[in-house]
Amino acid sequence: MSERAAFETRGLTKVYGEGPTAVHALRGVDLVIPEGELVVLLGASGSGKSTLLNILGGLDRASGGAALFFDKDITAMTDRQLTLYRREHIGFVFQFYNLMPSLSAEENVELVTEIAENPLDPVEALGLVGLDKRRDHFPAELSGGEQQRVAIARAIAKQPTVLFCDEPTGALDSVTGRTVLGALQNVNRELGATVAIITHAAATAAMADRVIIMSDGAVREMTVNDAPQSAEEIEW
Amino acid sequence: MVSPLDKKLGRDLWRMKTQALAIAMVIAVGVLMLVMMDGLVNSLEETKTAYYERYRLADAFAPVKRAPRRLLEEIADIDGVASVEGRVVGGALIDIEGQAAPVRAQAVSLPEFREPRLNDVFLARGAKLDARRHDEILLLEGFADAHGLEPGDRLSATMNGARREFRIVGLAQSPEFLYTTAPGELVPDDSRFAVIWMGEEALAAAFDMDGAFNEALIGLERGAPLPAVLAALDRLLDPYGGAGAYGLEDQLSNRFITEEISGLVVSRSVVPPIFMAVAAFLLYIVISRMISAERLQIGLLKAFGYTNMEVGVHYFKFVLAIALVGAAAGCLFGILSGQALAGYYQLYYKIPFLIFLVDPGAFLIAVAVSVVSASAGGVIALQSVFALTPAVAMRPPAPPDYSRAFDIAGALKTWLDQPSRMVLRRLGRQPGKAFVAVIGIAAGMGLSLSMIGVMSGFSRSMDLTFTVIDRSDATVSFIEPLSDKTLYELARMDGVIEVERFREVPVILRNGTKSHRGGISGLIAEPRLSRAMVNETDPIHIRKDGVILAQTLRDKLDVEAGDMITIDVREGRRPILTAPVVAIADSLLGAPIYMEIGALNEALSEPHRVSGARLRIDSDKADMIYEKLKNMPAVAGVSLKGDARDALEKIMNEGAGATRFIMAGMAAVITFGIVFNSARIAFAERAHDLASLRVMGFTKGEAAFVLLGELGIIVLIALPLGIVIGHGLVGAIAAGFSTDLYSIPAEVDAASGGGAALAVLIAAVASGLLVKRDVDRLDLVAALKSRE
Incomplete structure (x- = not known):
C-alpha cells in the first residue's frame, strides 16, 4: 500500500440550518485515507457517513475544518473548481444507480468518457463489470444489479483517482450485491483507484483495507484490516 | 380541526408557489380578458342608452x-x-x-x-x-x-x-x-x-x-x-x-358609436374565448404533469388506506385552489381594467357619466372554464396513477423504456455526443408529450402572431387608404353641386398641380328588405387621385353601366356583381333608379359606392355637375391656396389628407382599436407563460438526471444543455406551426376589430411572422435563463438522495 494520503481531514464540521434547530451532521472529523485503499464506512443512519462522503466528493460544502485531497483543500474550492475536481478525479456510485434512461449501457459510460481526460474504452469498462455483451441495452432492459454495474462501469471509465459508493448494494439482493462488490474490488485492485464504500451491511467490512465506524458525526473507531477477504468470500 | 390532508394541501401549495402562481397567472389573464371585455361592452351599451334617455335623443x-x-x-x-x-x-x-x-x-x-x-x-x-x-x-x-x-x-x-x-x-x-x-x-x-x-x-x-x-x-x-x-x-x-x-x-353619430360598440362586441365574443382556450390548454398540460410528479405521494396515501376518491378529492382541491385564485384575480383585475377602459372610452366619447356593469354570467363562464380545464388535466393524470398498485406507485418509476422508441439519435450516432442523444431520445420516446408542448407553444405564438397581424393590418389599412387609394392632397367640397366650369377656377390657381372632379349624391341603396344609407361617389372613368381598388393594389376602371360596391356593402346588402340594385336618390328631383352592380371594390375606409360621374349626372338629369374636386398641390403654396379657397363663396369646406390621416390614426389608436394594444400585451404574457411553464416542468421532471450529470463532473452549462436543448428543439418545431395557427386566428380577430368605418385586412405577412417568431424566441431565451438558474442552484445531494 502506498504511504501517500488520498484524503486527510482536520476538524471537519458540517451544520445544517442554524440556531436552535441546527443539525450538526459532522462534529469535527479527523481521518486519513491512504491512496489505493478500499475503505468501508459503517455507521447508523444519521451518523454522518453520507455527509462526509459528499464533502470529500465535492458534492457538498463543509461548515468548518479542512479536507485535503493530495494536499489540495477541497473546502476552499470554487463551484467551478469543484466541478472540474469531480470531472477529473472522482467517480460516484449511488444506491439508485442514476443511469440516464434515454442512453444505452454503453452510451451511459460514454457520457463520462466524452468529458474525461484519459478514459478507458467504454466497452472495456463494461467488460470490467461483466456487461460488455449487454452494452446496447437500455436501463429499462437491465436488472437492478446490471444497472448498478453499468453505474460502476460509468464511474470507473474515466479512471478516477477515487471511487465513492453510497450504499451501492442497498437496493440489491445478496447474490447480486456480491457481484457488485466484486466489481468494486476489481476496480480497486486492477485500476488502483481508492474506493470508499458506505454501507449498512457490516459484513462488507471483511473486504476492506480499512474500516471506519462513524457515530454522531465523528469517527468512533478506525481499524486496519491486514488480510481483506475477496468479495466472493463475504458472508451476508 | 384541519385534516392532515388539508395541511398537506396548504404546504404543497406553499412549496410549489412559483409554479402555482405561474399557472394562476395564465388563468387570470384569460379570465381578465373575458371580464374586462364584457364589462366594457355592457357599460358602454348601458351608458349610451342612459345618456340618450337623459338628454332625450330623438328617435327619428x-x-x-x-x-x-x-x-x-x-x-x-x-x-x-x-x-x-x-x-x-x-x-x-x-x-x-x-x-x-x-x-x-x-x-x-x-x-x-x-x-x-x-x-x-x-x-x-x-x-x-x-x-x-x-x-x-x-x-x-x-x-x-x-x-x-x-x-x-x-x-x-x-x-x-x-x-x-x-x-x-x-x-x-x-x-x-x-x-x-x-x-x-x-x-x-x-x-x-x-x-x-x-x-x-x-x-x-x-x-x-x-x-x-x-x-x-x-x-x-x-x-x-x-x-x-x-x-x-x-x-x-x-x-x-x-x-x-x-x-x-x-343618424351619423349614433351609427358610428353603435358600430364601434358592435366591433367591441365581436372582439368580446372572439378574442377572450381564444385566450381562454389557450389558457385552458396550458392549464391542462401543466396540471397533468404536476400530478404525475406526485406519484410517490399518491402511492403512499393509497398504501395508508385512502380511497381513490379521497385522494382524487385532495388533488382536486389542489387544482381548485390554484384555479380559483387565478379566476378571482382575473375577475378582480378584469373589473378594474374594464372600469379603467370604460372610463377611457367615456372620455373618448365625451359622455358626461359612466354606468359600469359586468354581467354575472361572465364571471360564471370564466370561473367554470378555468376550473373545468384545470380539473380535466388533474383527472387524466390521476387516472394513470390510480391504475397502479400502491406498492408500484411508491417505488420510483422504472426507467422509461427507450429501447423501442424511434431512435433518430442512434442513426446519427457518429455525429452526436451523449447529451445530444439524450435530448433527441427523450423527444423520440415521448413524442406525445413533446407534441403537446409544441402545440402549446405554437398556440401561444399563434395568438401573438394574430395580434401582430392585426397591428400590421391597422397600419396597412392606413397605408393603402392614404397612399394607394387616395393620392390627393386636399378635397374641396362645394355648398351645392355646381357646373364643372368652376373647376377651371381651381385649376388656374397658382400651385394647383392636378384637379379631379367628383360628384357626391346621398342615396339609399335597397336590395329587397336590405338597405344602406350612404352616398354615391361619381368619379371619372380612370381616376388618378381617388381610386377604387381591388386586390389592394389594382385600380378598377369606373364603368358607366352600373355601380361598383365596396365589399362591406356587398355583405350588408347581400348582392354580387351582376345583380340589380335599387338606388333611392335623396337629393334634387329624388329619382329612384335601378342599376346593375358591375364590380366589387376593396373597402378599407368607409363603405363607398362608385359610379362614373357622367353616367351618374345623366341618370340624375343634371349634366356637368360636380360636388367638389380632389387636388394635388404644391405643398409650398398650400397656405396660399387654402386662403383663396376660403374666400370662394361656393366652397363649403376643404379637407386635407394629412389631417384625415391623423384623425383616422387617432380613432384607430384611441377608439375601438385601442384594445388591441392590451390584447397584444396579454398574448405576450400567455406566450411567455406557456414557454416558461414548459421549461419549468421539464426541469422538475429531470432534476434528478441533471443532478447526476453534475455529480459526474458536467459543468452547469453542459447539464443545462440537456434540458434546454429539448426546449430549443420544441420551440423550433413550434415556430412554423405557430405561423399556421396565427393565420387561422388572424381572420377571426381582424373581423372583430373591423367596423363599418374601417376594415382591417386579415393577413399575416412575413414581417409579422418574423416578429412573432422573435417574440417566442425571446420568451424561450428568457425562460431558458430562468430555468438555467434553477439548474445552477441544483442541490446535488438532495436531488440524489431522494428518487423523484
Whole structure:
C-alpha cells in the first residue's frame, strides 16, 4: 500500500440550518485515507457517513475544518473548481444507480468518457463489470444489479483517482450485491483507484483495507484490516 | 380541526408557489380578458342608452328645406309620435386664428324660453344661452378643447354668406354629436368640425327661417312602428322639400358609436374565448404533469388506506385552489381594467357619466372554464396513477423504456455526443408529450402572431387608404353641386398641380328588405387621385353601366356583381333608379359606392355637375391656396389628407382599436407563460438526471444543455406551426376589430411572422435563463438522495 494520503481531514464540521434547530451532521472529523485503499464506512443512519462522503466528493460544502485531497483543500474550492475536481478525479456510485434512461449501457459510460481526460474504452469498462455483451441495452432492459454495474462501469471509465459508493448494494439482493462488490474490488485492485464504500451491511467490512465506524458525526473507531477477504468470500 | 390532508394541501401549495402562481397567472389573464371585455361592452351599451334617455335623443329625424312651424302640430298627430321638436340647422364656416383652412361647423337652434323637448345638451362648462342676446353661442366641448377655446372667447363664423361675430358663453356636449364629422367626410375629427348651438330666433334670422323649421325631431311612443312614422313624415314634409326622414339607427353619430360598440362586441365574443382556450390548454398540460410528479405521494396515501376518491378529492382541491385564485384575480383585475377602459372610452366619447356593469354570467363562464380545464388535466393524470398498485406507485418509476422508441439519435450516432442523444431520445420516446408542448407553444405564438397581424393590418389599412387609394392632397367640397366650369377656377390657381372632379349624391341603396344609407361617389372613368381598388393594389376602371360596391356593402346588402340594385336618390328631383352592380371594390375606409360621374349626372338629369374636386398641390403654396379657397363663396369646406390621416390614426389608436394594444400585451404574457411553464416542468421532471450529470463532473452549462436543448428543439418545431395557427386566428380577430368605418385586412405577412417568431424566441431565451438558474442552484445531494 502506498504511504501517500488520498484524503486527510482536520476538524471537519458540517451544520445544517442554524440556531436552535441546527443539525450538526459532522462534529469535527479527523481521518486519513491512504491512496489505493478500499475503505468501508459503517455507521447508523444519521451518523454522518453520507455527509462526509459528499464533502470529500465535492458534492457538498463543509461548515468548518479542512479536507485535503493530495494536499489540495477541497473546502476552499470554487463551484467551478469543484466541478472540474469531480470531472477529473472522482467517480460516484449511488444506491439508485442514476443511469440516464434515454442512453444505452454503453452510451451511459460514454457520457463520462466524452468529458474525461484519459478514459478507458467504454466497452472495456463494461467488460470490467461483466456487461460488455449487454452494452446496447437500455436501463429499462437491465436488472437492478446490471444497472448498478453499468453505474460502476460509468464511474470507473474515466479512471478516477477515487471511487465513492453510497450504499451501492442497498437496493440489491445478496447474490447480486456480491457481484457488485466484486466489481468494486476489481476496480480497486486492477485500476488502483481508492474506493470508499458506505454501507449498512457490516459484513462488507471483511473486504476492506480499512474500516471506519462513524457515530454522531465523528469517527468512533478506525481499524486496519491486514488480510481483506475477496468479495466472493463475504458472508451476508 | 384541519385534516392532515388539508395541511398537506396548504404546504404543497406553499412549496410549489412559483409554479402555482405561474399557472394562476395564465388563468387570470384569460379570465381578465373575458371580464374586462364584457364589462366594457355592457357599460358602454348601458351608458349610451342612459345618456340618450337623459338628454332625450330623438328617435327619428326629418330634414326639410323649409316648413312652417304649424306643421309640427300635424306631425305630433301622427300615430305613435310622442313628442316633436322643430329646429333650425345650418352650415357654417369658422375662422380659426393661425389656420389657413376654414373649419366647417353645424349650427343648431335651441328654444329660447324652455328646455328642448328633444335633443337636449349637457352644459359642461360656462353658462346657458341668454335668450335676449343674439350673439351668444354654446360650442361643442370637444372642438373647443381641440382649439383651446374657453367660455368668454370670441368666435367668427360665416353663415349663409355673412360673416358674424359670436361670444362663446358655454361649452356643451350632446348625445347627438358623440362623433362629429363634416358632411361628406368619413373620419370624425374633433378639431375639424364644430357644432354651435344658438337661440332659435337668432339662427332663424341668419338662415331666413322665421316662423319655420328645417329639421323636425320626433320622439316615439314605446313600441311605435318606426317605418310607418317615417312614411307619414315623408308624406307630410314632401311638399316642403323633405329630404327623407330617417331613424336614429341611421343618424351619423349614433351609427358610428353603435358600430364601434358592435366591433367591441365581436372582439368580446372572439378574442377572450381564444385566450381562454389557450389558457385552458396550458392549464391542462401543466396540471397533468404536476400530478404525475406526485406519484410517490399518491402511492403512499393509497398504501395508508385512502380511497381513490379521497385522494382524487385532495388533488382536486389542489387544482381548485390554484384555479380559483387565478379566476378571482382575473375577475378582480378584469373589473378594474374594464372600469379603467370604460372610463377611457367615456372620455373618448365625451359622455358626461359612466354606468359600469359586468354581467354575472361572465364571471360564471370564466370561473367554470378555468376550473373545468384545470380539473380535466388533474383527472387524466390521476387516472394513470390510480391504475397502479400502491406498492408500484411508491417505488420510483422504472426507467422509461427507450429501447423501442424511434431512435433518430442512434442513426446519427457518429455525429452526436451523449447529451445530444439524450435530448433527441427523450423527444423520440415521448413524442406525445413533446407534441403537446409544441402545440402549446405554437398556440401561444399563434395568438401573438394574430395580434401582430392585426397591428400590421391597422397600419396597412392606413397605408393603402392614404397612399394607394387616395393620392390627393386636399378635397374641396362645394355648398351645392355646381357646373364643372368652376373647376377651371381651381385649376388656374397658382400651385394647383392636378384637379379631379367628383360628384357626391346621398342615396339609399335597397336590395329587397336590405338597405344602406350612404352616398354615391361619381368619379371619372380612370381616376388618378381617388381610386377604387381591388386586390389592394389594382385600380378598377369606373364603368358607366352600373355601380361598383365596396365589399362591406356587398355583405350588408347581400348582392354580387351582376345583380340589380335599387338606388333611392335623396337629393334634387329624388329619382329612384335601378342599376346593375358591375364590380366589387376593396373597402378599407368607409363603405363607398362608385359610379362614373357622367353616367351618374345623366341618370340624375343634371349634366356637368360636380360636388367638389380632389387636388394635388404644391405643398409650398398650400397656405396660399387654402386662403383663396376660403374666400370662394361656393366652397363649403376643404379637407386635407394629412389631417384625415391623423384623425383616422387617432380613432384607430384611441377608439375601438385601442384594445388591441392590451390584447397584444396579454398574448405576450400567455406566450411567455406557456414557454416558461414548459421549461419549468421539464426541469422538475429531470432534476434528478441533471443532478447526476453534475455529480459526474458536467459543468452547469453542459447539464443545462440537456434540458434546454429539448426546449430549443420544441420551440423550433413550434415556430412554423405557430405561423399556421396565427393565420387561422388572424381572420377571426381582424373581423372583430373591423367596423363599418374601417376594415382591417386579415393577413399575416412575413414581417409579422418574423416578429412573432422573435417574440417566442425571446420568451424561450428568457425562460431558458430562468430555468438555467434553477439548474445552477441544483442541490446535488438532495436531488440524489431522494428518487423523484
